[in-house]
Amino acid sequence: MKSAFLLSLSAAALAASGALADEIRVLNWQGYGTDLDWSLKAFEEATGNTVVHEYFNSEQEMLTKLRTNPGAYDVVLVNAIYNPQATEEGLLAPVDTSALENYAGIPAEFAQSDLVTEGGEVYGVPWTWGVTSFAVNTQVFDPAPGTLEVLWDPAHAGRVSIRDDAVEAMQIGALATGQGINDIQDLDAVQAKLEALMPQVRTFWGSENDWNQFMAAGEFDVATYWSGSAARSAAMGLPVEFVVPKEGAIGWLDSLAIPATSEHKEAAAQFIDWMIDPEFYVKWDAEGAPASANAEAAAALDETAFNRRVLGDPEVAARVQFQTPVDDGTRQKYLEIWQALKAAQ
Amino acid sequence: MADLVTPAERRRLYTLLSPAYLWLMVAVFLPLSAMLFFSFLTDMPQDAPDWGVTLGNYAEFLSNPTYGTLMAKSLKLAVTVTLFCILIGYPCALVLAKSIKGRAREALFLMVILPFWSNSLVRIFSWAIVLRGNGVLERAINWVLPFDVRLNLMFTTDAVVIGLVHSYLPYVILTSYLALQAVDDDLIDAARSMGASKLTILRRILLPLSLPGLLAGAVLVFVPVVGSFMEPRILGGRMGTYYGTVIEDQFVAVYNWPLGAALSFILLAVVIVILAAASPVLKRAQT
Known part of the structure; x- marks a missing residue:
């Protein structure tokens, strides 16, 4: 009786962990931040989710892949100038930003930009610029x-x-x-x-x-x-x-978005949150990264870092035309x- | 002649020919027809659901003077490269066919064929290393000569010509060599015994008899060079925009496959017209 109870308990635990551990598929340029080995390993340890990558070589190819492979991707890198088109074509799902702990660090000029929002919904989480x-x-x-x-x-x-x-x-x-x-x-x-x-x-x-x-x-x-x-x-x-x-x-802005046909939206949101985490960004910047769209991440950098010293300077930022x-x-x-x-x- | 073929012979003919033609059908004809189809579209079907049929891509060639300019530039490049290939290749073939015998010929032949065995991209990048400022060539020259020489060949039209001549020279040498070797040595001996000078022998006997081979080589060089894009792009720098590079741009950078396909077929048409115009000369050479 007791052993049967334990057995069902462990089976339930197993099922629960199975439901949590998703394999999410990311569509991005090769070697562009999301596919760093050390980060993926840490992400898997923290959340149980594994990450698989697929790459594109141009924005047009990225759009074609989203159109022709519904359900194949969970997170996609979209340059902000392509967000409105992708949103209009119904390729992207709105992102529930309340689930993203680090979203608050993104300043309004990025987070509420017309490019990544549509009708009050967020269709792209500003990631790098x-x-x-x-x-x-x-x-x-x-x-x-x-x-x-x-x-x-x-x-x-x-x-x-x-x-x-x-x-x-x-x-x-x-x-x-x-x-x-x-x-x-x-x-x-x-x-x-x-x-x-x-x-x-x-x-x-x-x-x-x-x-x-x-x-x-x-x-x-x-x-x-x-x-x-x-x-x-x-x-x-x-x-x-x-x-x-x-x-x-x-100036250009890259966002991370969730395709409308994704079957692992929750895990995808976890991954995006991981990507805008200041802790991740500081480590990435040491290897040569673009500027983070998360102000807290930029502030966490060493004062001599290019992305803080030059791009973090408000006078310089004012000269940039997006x-x-x-x-x-x-x-x-x-x-x-x-x-x-x-x-x- | 077709009447003379017996059923058994015909069967044998079909069995021998069908693999080649089947292969050509699958690997050349089908993709080419797909390209021809694309060249009449407004958009690629997978990108735009509202694609339609148009002649606009061909009209684009006429309405935008850039394409005409580039076509002329590419044709000029092809003529230059072909002339250099003949000037360098024909004497080489002559010596190989008529003066050198045995082992030495084999060794020299190997050196002619060697570029064929290496990847074309590797060849071009080796030229880039040789030609660039303070590169292998400049250093070698400055090592020999007492005064300072700056060649600055990299990223010029000259660099493109050098790279292309190197790539296509073997065609001229091989075809001319085969034609020259077929010339009977007795003819040359006879001419010499009647007092003909070396130049007369070349002009009256060797050149006319080997002309079909030489022209075949020239065509083999001319046609691919008109559409070349890799050598101009890597060696030509800002001078390296040609008709071929613009076609490549349409396919890999701008994603306007219909326009790229249309430009390719216009190139094909121009090449066919040029060869047709030259065909009286080619025919005369054959007889």
């Missing part, structure tokens, strides 16, 4: 320049690089001509500015790896770059300093201008 601007070789520049005009400086002709990306190039051109990046009024001015930049350019870069190799080989004096990548390059020992110039910089969605027509227009500029070389 960063800046697209430029970085310089510190062996050439001392101190680092404070203006974007350095890309056009004849002294560095043939030692400049920008990324081969139409939208990014046009937005850099907009900053250099004193325009808003999300609403470029004078396209001709931007085109003329970029045309003047072309003879300065050594080559275009495509990926972070490209950038590091060219910089290590001494091909570049100054090149456009991403803040998080610059932190990683510097951590690797490259003589690199990231600059947020007086003309401003392009990207809003680019519609297909505008994207096409930018692409035509950019391709014409490249073809004319």
Whole structure:
């Protein structure tokens, strides 16, 4: 009798733990924070949930995967400019933020941004943010320049690089001509500015790896770059300093979202909470991370850390213009201008 | 000739031909027809439920001057590379076929074929190491010469031509070599005995008789170089935008497969037109 009771008790316990221990599937860029081994191990110990990853190579691929594989993913990384589209298509589920202990640390300008909320519901939890601007070789520049005009400086002709990306190039051109990046009024001015930049350019870069190799080989004096990548390059020992110039910089925000078809929404929320935890972020930052959208996490960093020293500076943050969605027509227009500029070389 | 084939022979013919044609059907014809279909769509069906059929992708080529400019640029590149391949490859084939015999020929042949055995990406990156500033080439030259030489070849059109010539040279050498080897040595001896100079022998006997091989090699170089994208992208830097790189962009960066497919078929059409225009010359060479 007693043993039967114990048996049923242990069976119940087993069933309970079985219900709690989910396998959640995360869709993200490879090597972008969610798939760090030490963090996943600690997450599994803390919650019992295991995490499996799948990767995408572009935002378009991410959207296609969400559309064509319902139920396959529980957490997905969505760049905030794609949140409205994904929400509108019904791909994302609203997130119950009351279940997220660390959500309170996210400042209102991120948490209540139109990009990640819709009708009072939260469809994306702001996770990381960063800046697209430029970085310089510190062996050439001392101190680092404070203006974007350095890309056009004849002294560095043939030692400049920008990324081969139409939208990014046009937005850099907009900053250099004193325009808003999300609403470029004078396209001709931007085109003329970029045309003047072309003879300065050594080559275009495509990926972070490209950038590091060219910089290590001494091909570049100054090149456009991403803040998080610059932190990683510097951590690797490259003589690199990231600059947020007086003309401003392009800001982006990445959010973690739960697909509408997810079958493990509770465990997914636990994982998102884990990802915005200051304790996790401080460890991640040591390996080279973008800025955390959680103010408490940023405050927990060492004072010398780039993400606190530079991006944590309110004066710098004020210069950052955050990207809003680019519609297909505008994207096409930018692409035509950019391709014409490249073809004319 | 078809009438002469007996049923038994015909059966044998089918058995021998069907594997190749089945393979071509599955691996070339089907994907290519899918691409042709895509080139007439407004959107890819899996991305937009409201996709439709359009000629707009082809009209885009005409309405946007960028594509025409790039097509001309790519054709010019292909002509340059083909000329260099002939200038370097034909003399090499001549020497291999007519002057060198035995072991030495085998060894030289191996050196010609060797680039074929390595991955093309590896080849291009090795060129990048050689050509870049303070790279292997510059250091070697500065080591030999007393004064300082700055070549600065990397990320120029020259670098793209060098990389492409290296990749495609073996085609010209191999086809010319086969044609030259078929030329009867007795013809050359006869010409020489009648007092023909070396140049006359080359001009009147060797060149006309080996022209089919040389032209076949030239076509084999010209066609892929017009659509090349990897070498321009890696070696060309900011000069490296060509028709092929724009097609690649449509597929991997912008996700406009319909436009990419349409641009590819326009390229195919242009190449076919050029080859058709050249076909009288090609035919004359054959007879």
